[in-house]
Amino acid sequence: MSKTLLEVLQATTAYFHKNGVESARLNAEHLLAHSLQCRRLDLYLQFDRPLGDAELEPLRERVKKRAQGVPLQHLLGTSEFFGRVFASDARALIPRPETEQLVELVLKFRAELAGGAILDLGVGSGVIALTLAAEWPEAQIHAIDISPDALGLARENAKRLGLLERVTFSESDLFEKVDGSYDLIVANLPYIARATIPTLAREVRHDPRTALDGGDSGDEILLRLIVDATTHFRPGGRLAIEIGHDQSARLADALARNGYHDIECQTDHQGVQRFLLAKYG
Ligand SMILES: C[S@@+](CC[C@H](N)C(=O)[O-])C[C@H]1O[C@@H](n2cnc3c(N)ncnc32)[C@H](O)[C@@H]1O
Structure with missing residues:
Protein backbone atom coordinates (compact mmCIF):
# COMPACT_ATOMS: atom_id res chain seq x y z
CA MET A 1 0.00 0.00 0.00
CA SER A 2 1.43 3.39 -0.94
CA LYS A 3 2.17 5.95 1.76
CA THR A 4 1.66 9.69 1.57
CA LEU A 5 4.63 12.02 1.42
CA LEU A 6 3.88 13.22 4.96
CA GLU A 7 3.80 9.65 6.29
CA VAL A 8 7.17 8.92 4.66
CA LEU A 9 8.60 12.13 6.09
CA GLN A 10 7.39 11.30 9.59
CA ALA A 11 8.60 7.70 9.46
CA THR A 12 12.04 8.80 8.18
CA THR A 13 12.30 11.46 10.89
CA ALA A 14 11.46 8.91 13.60
CA TYR A 15 14.02 6.46 12.17
CA PHE A 16 16.70 9.18 12.20
CA HIS A 17 15.86 10.12 15.81
CA LYS A 18 16.22 6.49 16.80
CA ASN A 19 19.60 6.29 15.09
CA GLY A 20 21.06 9.46 16.60
CA VAL A 21 20.95 11.65 13.48
CA GLU A 22 21.03 15.32 14.48
CA SER A 23 18.36 17.60 12.95
CA ALA A 24 16.39 14.49 12.04
CA ARG A 25 13.43 16.21 10.38
CA LEU A 26 15.62 18.56 8.32
CA ASN A 27 17.75 15.64 7.12
CA ALA A 28 14.62 13.70 6.17
CA GLU A 29 13.26 16.68 4.24
CA HIS A 30 16.52 17.18 2.33
CA LEU A 31 16.74 13.52 1.33
CA LEU A 32 13.09 13.33 0.32
CA ALA A 33 13.30 16.51 -1.75
CA HIS A 34 16.49 15.20 -3.39
CA SER A 35 14.78 11.91 -4.31
CA LEU A 36 11.68 13.66 -5.65
CA GLN A 37 13.85 16.29 -7.41
CA CYS A 38 11.98 19.20 -5.91
CA ARG A 39 12.87 22.03 -3.55
CA ARG A 40 12.64 21.21 0.14
CA LEU A 41 9.91 23.75 0.79
CA ASP A 42 7.82 22.33 -2.08
CA LEU A 43 7.36 19.18 0.03
CA TYR A 44 4.98 21.21 2.19
CA LEU A 45 2.65 21.73 -0.78
CA GLN A 46 2.24 18.03 -1.47
CA PHE A 47 1.95 16.27 1.89
CA ASP A 48 -1.00 14.16 0.63
CA ARG A 49 0.81 12.97 -2.49
CA PRO A 50 0.97 9.16 -2.55
CA LEU A 51 4.49 7.81 -3.07
CA GLY A 52 4.96 4.55 -4.93
CA ASP A 53 7.80 2.04 -4.68
CA ALA A 54 9.62 3.48 -7.69
CA GLU A 55 9.94 6.81 -5.89
CA LEU A 56 10.76 5.29 -2.52
CA GLU A 57 13.42 2.80 -3.59
CA PRO A 58 16.33 5.28 -4.11
CA LEU A 59 15.30 7.12 -0.93
CA ARG A 60 15.45 3.94 1.20
CA GLU A 61 19.11 3.34 0.39
CA ARG A 62 20.08 6.93 1.23
CA VAL A 63 18.06 6.93 4.46
CA LYS A 64 19.82 3.75 5.55
CA LYS A 65 23.24 5.25 4.85
CA ARG A 66 22.37 8.51 6.63
CA ALA A 67 21.27 6.54 9.71
CA GLN A 68 24.66 4.78 9.61
CA GLY A 69 26.44 8.15 9.75
CA VAL A 70 27.16 8.95 6.10
CA PRO A 71 27.02 12.78 5.95
CA LEU A 72 24.00 14.35 4.34
CA GLN A 73 26.21 16.31 1.91
CA HIS A 74 27.74 13.09 0.55
CA LEU A 75 24.28 11.66 -0.06
CA LEU A 76 23.04 14.84 -1.75
CA GLY A 77 26.38 15.24 -3.58
CA THR A 78 26.40 18.96 -2.78
C1 LIG B 1 40.45 21.35 6.66
S1 LIG B 1 40.57 21.00 4.93
C2 LIG B 1 39.92 22.53 4.30
C3 LIG B 1 39.49 22.51 2.87
C4 LIG B 1 38.89 23.83 2.39
N1 LIG B 1 39.88 24.90 2.43
C5 LIG B 1 37.69 24.20 3.23
O1 LIG B 1 37.79 25.18 3.98
O2 LIG B 1 36.66 23.52 3.14
C6 LIG B 1 42.31 21.12 4.73
C7 LIG B 1 42.87 20.89 3.33
O3 LIG B 1 44.30 21.06 3.40
C8 LIG B 1 44.94 20.05 2.64
N2 LIG B 1 46.28 19.83 3.19
C9 LIG B 1 46.63 19.10 4.28
N3 LIG B 1 47.96 19.15 4.48
C10 LIG B 1 48.45 19.95 3.52
C11 LIG B 1 49.77 20.37 3.18
N4 LIG B 1 50.83 20.00 3.90
N5 LIG B 1 49.93 21.16 2.09
C12 LIG B 1 48.86 21.53 1.34
N6 LIG B 1 47.58 21.16 1.60
C13 LIG B 1 47.39 20.38 2.68
C14 LIG B 1 44.02 18.85 2.76
O4 LIG B 1 44.22 17.94 1.69
C15 LIG B 1 42.64 19.51 2.76
O5 LIG B 1 42.10 19.59 1.47
Missing part, protein backbone atom coordinates in the same frame (compact mmCIF):
# COMPACT_ATOMS: atom_id res chain seq x y z
CA SER A 79 27.11 21.53 -0.04
CA GLU A 80 26.11 25.14 0.19
CA PHE A 81 28.74 27.74 0.90
CA PHE A 82 28.34 31.51 0.80
CA GLY A 83 25.13 31.16 -1.21
CA ARG A 84 26.61 28.89 -3.88
CA VAL A 85 26.24 25.17 -4.44
CA PHE A 86 29.46 23.12 -4.52
CA ALA A 87 29.86 19.46 -5.45
CA SER A 88 30.79 17.63 -2.28
CA ASP A 89 32.08 14.10 -1.84
CA ALA A 90 34.61 11.98 0.01
CA ARG A 91 37.54 13.52 -1.93
CA ALA A 92 37.56 16.67 0.25
CA LEU A 93 36.35 18.12 3.54
CA ILE A 94 32.68 19.05 3.68
CA PRO A 95 32.81 22.85 3.96
CA ARG A 96 31.91 24.20 7.41
CA PRO A 97 29.87 27.30 8.21
CA GLU A 98 32.77 28.85 10.22
CA THR A 99 34.81 29.00 7.04
CA GLU A 100 32.22 31.34 5.52
CA GLN A 101 33.26 33.75 8.26
CA LEU A 102 36.91 33.41 7.26
CA VAL A 103 35.90 34.42 3.74
CA GLU A 104 33.93 37.39 5.14
CA LEU A 105 36.99 38.55 7.09
CA VAL A 106 39.20 38.26 4.03
CA LEU A 107 36.75 40.13 1.79
CA LYS A 108 37.22 43.17 4.03
CA PHE A 109 40.73 43.50 2.51
CA ARG A 110 39.32 43.91 -0.98
CA ALA A 111 39.49 47.72 -1.06
CA GLU A 112 43.05 47.74 0.31
CA LEU A 113 44.44 44.94 -1.86
CA ALA A 114 42.28 45.39 -5.00
CA GLY A 115 43.90 43.40 -7.86
CA GLY A 116 46.18 41.62 -5.40
CA ALA A 117 47.58 38.11 -5.57
CA ILE A 118 45.92 35.62 -3.21
CA LEU A 119 47.06 32.16 -2.22
CA ASP A 120 44.54 29.66 -0.77
CA LEU A 121 46.52 26.95 1.00
CA GLY A 122 44.68 23.64 1.35
CA VAL A 123 41.94 24.37 -1.16
CA GLY A 124 39.88 21.21 -0.49
CA SER A 125 36.63 21.38 -2.45
CA GLY A 126 37.54 24.92 -3.51
CA VAL A 127 35.07 26.86 -1.37
CA ILE A 128 37.46 29.62 -0.23
CA ALA A 129 39.33 30.16 -3.51
CA LEU A 130 36.21 29.99 -5.67
CA THR A 131 34.09 32.20 -3.42
CA LEU A 132 36.89 34.78 -3.46
CA ALA A 133 37.12 34.45 -7.24
CA ALA A 134 33.40 35.15 -7.54
CA GLU A 135 33.21 37.91 -4.94
CA TRP A 136 36.52 39.61 -5.75
CA PRO A 137 36.69 39.67 -9.55
CA GLU A 138 39.95 41.67 -9.82
CA ALA A 139 42.02 39.33 -7.59
CA GLN A 140 44.48 36.79 -8.99
CA ILE A 141 44.01 33.53 -7.17
CA HIS A 142 46.32 30.55 -6.77
CA ALA A 143 45.06 27.50 -4.90
CA ILE A 144 47.11 24.56 -3.71
CA ASP A 145 46.52 21.28 -1.97
CA ILE A 146 48.63 18.25 -1.12
CA SER A 147 45.78 15.97 -2.20
CA PRO A 148 45.23 15.27 -5.91
CA ASP A 149 41.70 14.09 -5.05
CA ALA A 150 40.81 17.41 -3.44
CA LEU A 151 42.30 19.29 -6.39
CA GLY A 152 40.18 17.20 -8.78
CA LEU A 153 37.01 18.17 -6.89
CA ALA A 154 38.07 21.84 -6.66
CA ARG A 155 38.63 21.95 -10.43
CA GLU A 156 35.21 20.37 -11.02
CA ASN A 157 33.65 23.03 -8.80
CA ALA A 158 35.54 25.77 -10.65
CA LYS A 159 34.11 24.46 -13.92
CA ARG A 160 30.62 24.11 -12.49
CA LEU A 161 30.68 27.74 -11.27
CA GLY A 162 32.24 29.10 -14.47
CA LEU A 163 35.39 30.15 -12.58
CA LEU A 164 38.01 27.86 -14.12
CA GLU A 165 39.80 30.79 -15.78
CA ARG A 166 39.99 32.70 -12.49
CA VAL A 167 41.96 30.26 -10.33
CA THR A 168 45.20 28.37 -10.95
CA PHE A 169 45.50 25.09 -9.09
CA SER A 170 48.63 23.18 -8.13
CA GLU A 171 49.62 20.21 -6.05
CA SER A 172 52.12 21.02 -3.32
CA ASP A 173 53.00 20.26 0.29
CA LEU A 174 52.54 23.79 1.67
CA PHE A 175 55.07 26.00 -0.19
CA GLU A 176 57.26 23.18 -1.48
CA LYS A 177 56.34 23.84 -5.12
CA VAL A 178 55.22 27.45 -4.74
CA ASP A 179 57.60 30.20 -5.81
CA GLY A 180 55.28 33.21 -6.04
CA SER A 181 54.69 36.06 -3.57
CA TYR A 182 51.26 37.11 -2.40
CA ASP A 183 49.38 40.06 -0.96
CA LEU A 184 47.17 37.67 0.97
CA ILE A 185 47.61 34.10 2.12
CA VAL A 186 44.44 32.47 3.39
CA ALA A 187 44.29 28.96 4.80
CA ASN A 188 41.96 26.50 6.41
CA LEU A 189 44.46 23.69 6.92
CA PRO A 190 44.04 20.62 9.16
CA TYR A 191 44.14 21.56 12.86
CA ILE A 192 42.86 18.54 14.77
CA ALA A 193 45.18 16.66 17.13
CA ARG A 194 45.72 13.15 15.76
CA ALA A 195 44.62 11.39 18.95
CA THR A 196 41.29 13.27 18.91
CA ILE A 197 40.22 12.08 15.44
CA PRO A 198 38.70 8.75 16.56
CA THR A 199 36.52 10.62 19.08
CA LEU A 200 34.95 12.94 16.49
CA ALA A 201 31.33 12.60 15.36
CA ARG A 202 30.89 9.65 13.00
CA GLU A 203 30.05 12.05 10.13
CA VAL A 204 33.39 13.86 10.51
CA ARG A 205 35.22 10.59 10.09
CA HIS A 206 33.94 10.52 6.47
CA ASP A 207 36.13 13.57 5.76
CA PRO A 208 39.54 12.64 4.32
CA ARG A 209 42.16 12.08 6.98
CA THR A 210 44.53 14.55 5.24
CA ALA A 211 41.88 17.25 5.74
CA LEU A 212 41.72 16.73 9.52
CA ASP A 213 45.06 15.53 10.84
CA GLY A 214 47.13 18.38 12.26
CA GLY A 215 49.78 16.06 13.74
CA ASP A 216 50.26 15.12 17.40
CA SER A 217 49.64 18.63 18.73
CA GLY A 218 47.03 19.58 16.10
CA ASP A 219 48.84 22.79 15.13
CA GLU A 220 51.88 21.24 13.42
CA ILE A 221 50.86 22.21 9.89
CA LEU A 222 49.80 25.72 10.97
CA LEU A 223 53.13 26.28 12.75
CA ARG A 224 54.94 25.18 9.59
CA LEU A 225 52.77 27.51 7.52
CA ILE A 226 53.55 30.50 9.78
CA VAL A 227 57.29 29.99 9.28
CA ASP A 228 57.28 29.03 5.59
CA ALA A 229 54.89 31.82 4.52
CA THR A 230 57.37 34.53 5.57
CA THR A 231 59.31 34.18 2.30
CA HIS A 232 56.11 34.40 0.19
CA PHE A 233 54.59 37.76 1.14
CA ARG A 234 54.67 40.92 -0.90
CA PRO A 235 55.36 44.03 1.22
CA GLY A 236 52.51 44.54 3.70
CA GLY A 237 51.16 41.07 3.00
CA ARG A 238 48.34 39.64 5.06
CA LEU A 239 47.73 36.22 6.55
CA ALA A 240 44.27 34.91 7.52
CA ILE A 241 43.92 31.43 8.98
CA GLU A 242 41.27 29.25 10.59
CA ILE A 243 42.46 27.55 13.81
CA GLY A 244 41.36 25.04 16.45
CA HIS A 245 39.42 26.20 19.52
CA ASP A 246 42.44 26.01 21.88
CA GLN A 247 45.22 27.11 19.54
CA SER A 248 45.08 30.91 19.46
CA ALA A 249 47.67 31.70 22.19
CA ARG A 250 50.36 29.36 20.85
CA LEU A 251 49.83 30.37 17.23
CA ALA A 252 49.67 34.11 18.00
CA ASP A 253 52.95 33.70 19.85
CA ALA A 254 54.47 31.90 16.85
CA LEU A 255 53.30 34.74 14.58
CA ALA A 256 54.94 37.35 16.82
CA ARG A 257 58.19 35.38 17.05
CA ASN A 258 58.34 35.09 13.26
CA GLY A 259 58.04 38.83 12.60
CA TYR A 260 54.31 39.20 11.95
CA HIS A 261 52.52 42.24 13.38
CA ASP A 262 48.95 43.56 13.75
CA ILE A 263 48.06 40.10 15.07
CA GLU A 264 44.36 39.78 15.74
CA CYS A 265 42.21 36.90 16.90
CA GLN A 266 38.53 36.78 15.85
CA THR A 267 35.81 34.57 17.26
CA ASP A 268 33.26 32.58 15.27
CA HIS A 269 29.50 32.79 15.79
CA GLN A 270 29.76 30.28 18.68
CA GLY A 271 32.20 32.62 20.47
CA VAL A 272 35.18 30.30 19.80
CA GLN A 273 38.57 31.90 18.99
CA ARG A 274 38.62 30.59 15.44
CA PHE A 275 40.58 32.95 13.18
CA LEU A 276 43.97 34.65 13.30
CA LEU A 277 44.78 37.64 11.13
CA ALA A 278 48.22 39.18 10.82
CA LYS A 279 50.42 41.33 8.60
CA TYR A 280 53.95 40.66 7.48
CA GLY A 281 56.55 43.16 6.27
Whole structure:
Protein backbone atom coordinates (compact mmCIF):
# COMPACT_ATOMS: atom_id res chain seq x y z
CA MET A 1 0.00 0.00 0.00
CA SER A 2 1.43 3.39 -0.94
CA LYS A 3 2.17 5.95 1.76
CA THR A 4 1.66 9.69 1.57
CA LEU A 5 4.63 12.02 1.42
CA LEU A 6 3.88 13.22 4.96
CA GLU A 7 3.80 9.65 6.29
CA VAL A 8 7.17 8.92 4.66
CA LEU A 9 8.60 12.13 6.09
CA GLN A 10 7.39 11.30 9.59
CA ALA A 11 8.60 7.70 9.46
CA THR A 12 12.04 8.80 8.18
CA THR A 13 12.30 11.46 10.89
CA ALA A 14 11.46 8.91 13.60
CA TYR A 15 14.02 6.46 12.17
CA PHE A 16 16.70 9.18 12.20
CA HIS A 17 15.86 10.12 15.81
CA LYS A 18 16.22 6.49 16.80
CA ASN A 19 19.60 6.29 15.09
CA GLY A 20 21.06 9.46 16.60
CA VAL A 21 20.95 11.65 13.48
CA GLU A 22 21.03 15.32 14.48
CA SER A 23 18.36 17.60 12.95
CA ALA A 24 16.39 14.49 12.04
CA ARG A 25 13.43 16.21 10.38
CA LEU A 26 15.62 18.56 8.32
CA ASN A 27 17.75 15.64 7.12
CA ALA A 28 14.62 13.70 6.17
CA GLU A 29 13.26 16.68 4.24
CA HIS A 30 16.52 17.18 2.33
CA LEU A 31 16.74 13.52 1.33
CA LEU A 32 13.09 13.33 0.32
CA ALA A 33 13.30 16.51 -1.75
CA HIS A 34 16.49 15.20 -3.39
CA SER A 35 14.78 11.91 -4.31
CA LEU A 36 11.68 13.66 -5.65
CA GLN A 37 13.85 16.29 -7.41
CA CYS A 38 11.98 19.20 -5.91
CA ARG A 39 12.87 22.03 -3.55
CA ARG A 40 12.64 21.21 0.14
CA LEU A 41 9.91 23.75 0.79
CA ASP A 42 7.82 22.33 -2.08
CA LEU A 43 7.36 19.18 0.03
CA TYR A 44 4.98 21.21 2.19
CA LEU A 45 2.65 21.73 -0.78
CA GLN A 46 2.24 18.03 -1.47
CA PHE A 47 1.95 16.27 1.89
CA ASP A 48 -1.00 14.16 0.63
CA ARG A 49 0.81 12.97 -2.49
CA PRO A 50 0.97 9.16 -2.55
CA LEU A 51 4.49 7.81 -3.07
CA GLY A 52 4.96 4.55 -4.93
CA ASP A 53 7.80 2.04 -4.68
CA ALA A 54 9.62 3.48 -7.69
CA GLU A 55 9.94 6.81 -5.89
CA LEU A 56 10.76 5.29 -2.52
CA GLU A 57 13.42 2.80 -3.59
CA PRO A 58 16.33 5.28 -4.11
CA LEU A 59 15.30 7.12 -0.93
CA ARG A 60 15.45 3.94 1.20
CA GLU A 61 19.11 3.34 0.39
CA ARG A 62 20.08 6.93 1.23
CA VAL A 63 18.06 6.93 4.46
CA LYS A 64 19.82 3.75 5.55
CA LYS A 65 23.24 5.25 4.85
CA ARG A 66 22.37 8.51 6.63
CA ALA A 67 21.27 6.54 9.71
CA GLN A 68 24.66 4.78 9.61
CA GLY A 69 26.44 8.15 9.75
CA VAL A 70 27.16 8.95 6.10
CA PRO A 71 27.02 12.78 5.95
CA LEU A 72 24.00 14.35 4.34
CA GLN A 73 26.21 16.31 1.91
CA HIS A 74 27.74 13.09 0.55
CA LEU A 75 24.28 11.66 -0.06
CA LEU A 76 23.04 14.84 -1.75
CA GLY A 77 26.38 15.24 -3.58
CA THR A 78 26.40 18.96 -2.78
CA SER A 79 27.11 21.53 -0.04
CA GLU A 80 26.11 25.14 0.19
CA PHE A 81 28.74 27.74 0.90
CA PHE A 82 28.34 31.51 0.80
CA GLY A 83 25.13 31.16 -1.21
CA ARG A 84 26.61 28.89 -3.88
CA VAL A 85 26.24 25.17 -4.44
CA PHE A 86 29.46 23.12 -4.52
CA ALA A 87 29.86 19.46 -5.45
CA SER A 88 30.79 17.63 -2.28
CA ASP A 89 32.08 14.10 -1.84
CA ALA A 90 34.61 11.98 0.01
CA ARG A 91 37.54 13.52 -1.93
CA ALA A 92 37.56 16.67 0.25
CA LEU A 93 36.35 18.12 3.54
CA ILE A 94 32.68 19.05 3.68
CA PRO A 95 32.81 22.85 3.96
CA ARG A 96 31.91 24.20 7.41
CA PRO A 97 29.87 27.30 8.21
CA GLU A 98 32.77 28.85 10.22
CA THR A 99 34.81 29.00 7.04
CA GLU A 100 32.22 31.34 5.52
CA GLN A 101 33.26 33.75 8.26
CA LEU A 102 36.91 33.41 7.26
CA VAL A 103 35.90 34.42 3.74
CA GLU A 104 33.93 37.39 5.14
CA LEU A 105 36.99 38.55 7.09
CA VAL A 106 39.20 38.26 4.03
CA LEU A 107 36.75 40.13 1.79
CA LYS A 108 37.22 43.17 4.03
CA PHE A 109 40.73 43.50 2.51
CA ARG A 110 39.32 43.91 -0.98
CA ALA A 111 39.49 47.72 -1.06
CA GLU A 112 43.05 47.74 0.31
CA LEU A 113 44.44 44.94 -1.86
CA ALA A 114 42.28 45.39 -5.00
CA GLY A 115 43.90 43.40 -7.86
CA GLY A 116 46.18 41.62 -5.40
CA ALA A 117 47.58 38.11 -5.57
CA ILE A 118 45.92 35.62 -3.21
CA LEU A 119 47.06 32.16 -2.22
CA ASP A 120 44.54 29.66 -0.77
CA LEU A 121 46.52 26.95 1.00
CA GLY A 122 44.68 23.64 1.35
CA VAL A 123 41.94 24.37 -1.16
CA GLY A 124 39.88 21.21 -0.49
CA SER A 125 36.63 21.38 -2.45
CA GLY A 126 37.54 24.92 -3.51
CA VAL A 127 35.07 26.86 -1.37
CA ILE A 128 37.46 29.62 -0.23
CA ALA A 129 39.33 30.16 -3.51
CA LEU A 130 36.21 29.99 -5.67
CA THR A 131 34.09 32.20 -3.42
CA LEU A 132 36.89 34.78 -3.46
CA ALA A 133 37.12 34.45 -7.24
CA ALA A 134 33.40 35.15 -7.54
CA GLU A 135 33.21 37.91 -4.94
CA TRP A 136 36.52 39.61 -5.75
CA PRO A 137 36.69 39.67 -9.55
CA GLU A 138 39.95 41.67 -9.82
CA ALA A 139 42.02 39.33 -7.59
CA GLN A 140 44.48 36.79 -8.99
CA ILE A 141 44.01 33.53 -7.17
CA HIS A 142 46.32 30.55 -6.77
CA ALA A 143 45.06 27.50 -4.90
CA ILE A 144 47.11 24.56 -3.71
CA ASP A 145 46.52 21.28 -1.97
CA ILE A 146 48.63 18.25 -1.12
CA SER A 147 45.78 15.97 -2.20
CA PRO A 148 45.23 15.27 -5.91
CA ASP A 149 41.70 14.09 -5.05
CA ALA A 150 40.81 17.41 -3.44
CA LEU A 151 42.30 19.29 -6.39
CA GLY A 152 40.18 17.20 -8.78
CA LEU A 153 37.01 18.17 -6.89
CA ALA A 154 38.07 21.84 -6.66
CA ARG A 155 38.63 21.95 -10.43
CA GLU A 156 35.21 20.37 -11.02
CA ASN A 157 33.65 23.03 -8.80
CA ALA A 158 35.54 25.77 -10.65
CA LYS A 159 34.11 24.46 -13.92
CA ARG A 160 30.62 24.11 -12.49
CA LEU A 161 30.68 27.74 -11.27
CA GLY A 162 32.24 29.10 -14.47
CA LEU A 163 35.39 30.15 -12.58
CA LEU A 164 38.01 27.86 -14.12
CA GLU A 165 39.80 30.79 -15.78
CA ARG A 166 39.99 32.70 -12.49
CA VAL A 167 41.96 30.26 -10.33
CA THR A 168 45.20 28.37 -10.95
CA PHE A 169 45.50 25.09 -9.09
CA SER A 170 48.63 23.18 -8.13
CA GLU A 171 49.62 20.21 -6.05
CA SER A 172 52.12 21.02 -3.32
CA ASP A 173 53.00 20.26 0.29
CA LEU A 174 52.54 23.79 1.67
CA PHE A 175 55.07 26.00 -0.19
CA GLU A 176 57.26 23.18 -1.48
CA LYS A 177 56.34 23.84 -5.12
CA VAL A 178 55.22 27.45 -4.74
CA ASP A 179 57.60 30.20 -5.81
CA GLY A 180 55.28 33.21 -6.04
CA SER A 181 54.69 36.06 -3.57
CA TYR A 182 51.26 37.11 -2.40
CA ASP A 183 49.38 40.06 -0.96
CA LEU A 184 47.17 37.67 0.97
CA ILE A 185 47.61 34.10 2.12
CA VAL A 186 44.44 32.47 3.39
CA ALA A 187 44.29 28.96 4.80
CA ASN A 188 41.96 26.50 6.41
CA LEU A 189 44.46 23.69 6.92
CA PRO A 190 44.04 20.62 9.16
CA TYR A 191 44.14 21.56 12.86
CA ILE A 192 42.86 18.54 14.77
CA ALA A 193 45.18 16.66 17.13
CA ARG A 194 45.72 13.15 15.76
CA ALA A 195 44.62 11.39 18.95
CA THR A 196 41.29 13.27 18.91
CA ILE A 197 40.22 12.08 15.44
CA PRO A 198 38.70 8.75 16.56
CA THR A 199 36.52 10.62 19.08
CA LEU A 200 34.95 12.94 16.49
CA ALA A 201 31.33 12.60 15.36
CA ARG A 202 30.89 9.65 13.00
CA GLU A 203 30.05 12.05 10.13
CA VAL A 204 33.39 13.86 10.51
CA ARG A 205 35.22 10.59 10.09
CA HIS A 206 33.94 10.52 6.47
CA ASP A 207 36.13 13.57 5.76
CA PRO A 208 39.54 12.64 4.32
CA ARG A 209 42.16 12.08 6.98
CA THR A 210 44.53 14.55 5.24
CA ALA A 211 41.88 17.25 5.74
CA LEU A 212 41.72 16.73 9.52
CA ASP A 213 45.06 15.53 10.84
CA GLY A 214 47.13 18.38 12.26
CA GLY A 215 49.78 16.06 13.74
CA ASP A 216 50.26 15.12 17.40
CA SER A 217 49.64 18.63 18.73
CA GLY A 218 47.03 19.58 16.10
CA ASP A 219 48.84 22.79 15.13
CA GLU A 220 51.88 21.24 13.42
CA ILE A 221 50.86 22.21 9.89
CA LEU A 222 49.80 25.72 10.97
CA LEU A 223 53.13 26.28 12.75
CA ARG A 224 54.94 25.18 9.59
CA LEU A 225 52.77 27.51 7.52
CA ILE A 226 53.55 30.50 9.78
CA VAL A 227 57.29 29.99 9.28
CA ASP A 228 57.28 29.03 5.59
CA ALA A 229 54.89 31.82 4.52
CA THR A 230 57.37 34.53 5.57
CA THR A 231 59.31 34.18 2.30
CA HIS A 232 56.11 34.40 0.19
CA PHE A 233 54.59 37.76 1.14
CA ARG A 234 54.67 40.92 -0.90
CA PRO A 235 55.36 44.03 1.22
CA GLY A 236 52.51 44.54 3.70
CA GLY A 237 51.16 41.07 3.00
CA ARG A 238 48.34 39.64 5.06
CA LEU A 239 47.73 36.22 6.55
CA ALA A 240 44.27 34.91 7.52
CA ILE A 241 43.92 31.43 8.98
CA GLU A 242 41.27 29.25 10.59
CA ILE A 243 42.46 27.55 13.81
CA GLY A 244 41.36 25.04 16.45
CA HIS A 245 39.42 26.20 19.52
CA ASP A 246 42.44 26.01 21.88
CA GLN A 247 45.22 27.11 19.54
CA SER A 248 45.08 30.91 19.46
CA ALA A 249 47.67 31.70 22.19
CA ARG A 250 50.36 29.36 20.85
CA LEU A 251 49.83 30.37 17.23
CA ALA A 252 49.67 34.11 18.00
CA ASP A 253 52.95 33.70 19.85
CA ALA A 254 54.47 31.90 16.85
CA LEU A 255 53.30 34.74 14.58
CA ALA A 256 54.94 37.35 16.82
CA ARG A 257 58.19 35.38 17.05
CA ASN A 258 58.34 35.09 13.26
CA GLY A 259 58.04 38.83 12.60
CA TYR A 260 54.31 39.20 11.95
CA HIS A 261 52.52 42.24 13.38
CA ASP A 262 48.95 43.56 13.75
CA ILE A 263 48.06 40.10 15.07
CA GLU A 264 44.36 39.78 15.74
CA CYS A 265 42.21 36.90 16.90
CA GLN A 266 38.53 36.78 15.85
CA THR A 267 35.81 34.57 17.26
CA ASP A 268 33.26 32.58 15.27
CA HIS A 269 29.50 32.79 15.79
CA GLN A 270 29.76 30.28 18.68
CA GLY A 271 32.20 32.62 20.47
CA VAL A 272 35.18 30.30 19.80
CA GLN A 273 38.57 31.90 18.99
CA ARG A 274 38.62 30.59 15.44
CA PHE A 275 40.58 32.95 13.18
CA LEU A 276 43.97 34.65 13.30
CA LEU A 277 44.78 37.64 11.13
CA ALA A 278 48.22 39.18 10.82
CA LYS A 279 50.42 41.33 8.60
CA TYR A 280 53.95 40.66 7.48
CA GLY A 281 56.55 43.16 6.27
C1 LIG B 1 40.45 21.35 6.66
S1 LIG B 1 40.57 21.00 4.93
C2 LIG B 1 39.92 22.53 4.30
C3 LIG B 1 39.49 22.51 2.87
C4 LIG B 1 38.89 23.83 2.39
N1 LIG B 1 39.88 24.90 2.43
C5 LIG B 1 37.69 24.20 3.23
O1 LIG B 1 37.79 25.18 3.98
O2 LIG B 1 36.66 23.52 3.14
C6 LIG B 1 42.31 21.12 4.73
C7 LIG B 1 42.87 20.89 3.33
O3 LIG B 1 44.30 21.06 3.40
C8 LIG B 1 44.94 20.05 2.64
N2 LIG B 1 46.28 19.83 3.19
C9 LIG B 1 46.63 19.10 4.28
N3 LIG B 1 47.96 19.15 4.48
C10 LIG B 1 48.45 19.95 3.52
C11 LIG B 1 49.77 20.37 3.18
N4 LIG B 1 50.83 20.00 3.90
N5 LIG B 1 49.93 21.16 2.09
C12 LIG B 1 48.86 21.53 1.34
N6 LIG B 1 47.58 21.16 1.60
C13 LIG B 1 47.39 20.38 2.68
C14 LIG B 1 44.02 18.85 2.76
O4 LIG B 1 44.22 17.94 1.69
C15 LIG B 1 42.64 19.51 2.76
O5 LIG B 1 42.10 19.59 1.47
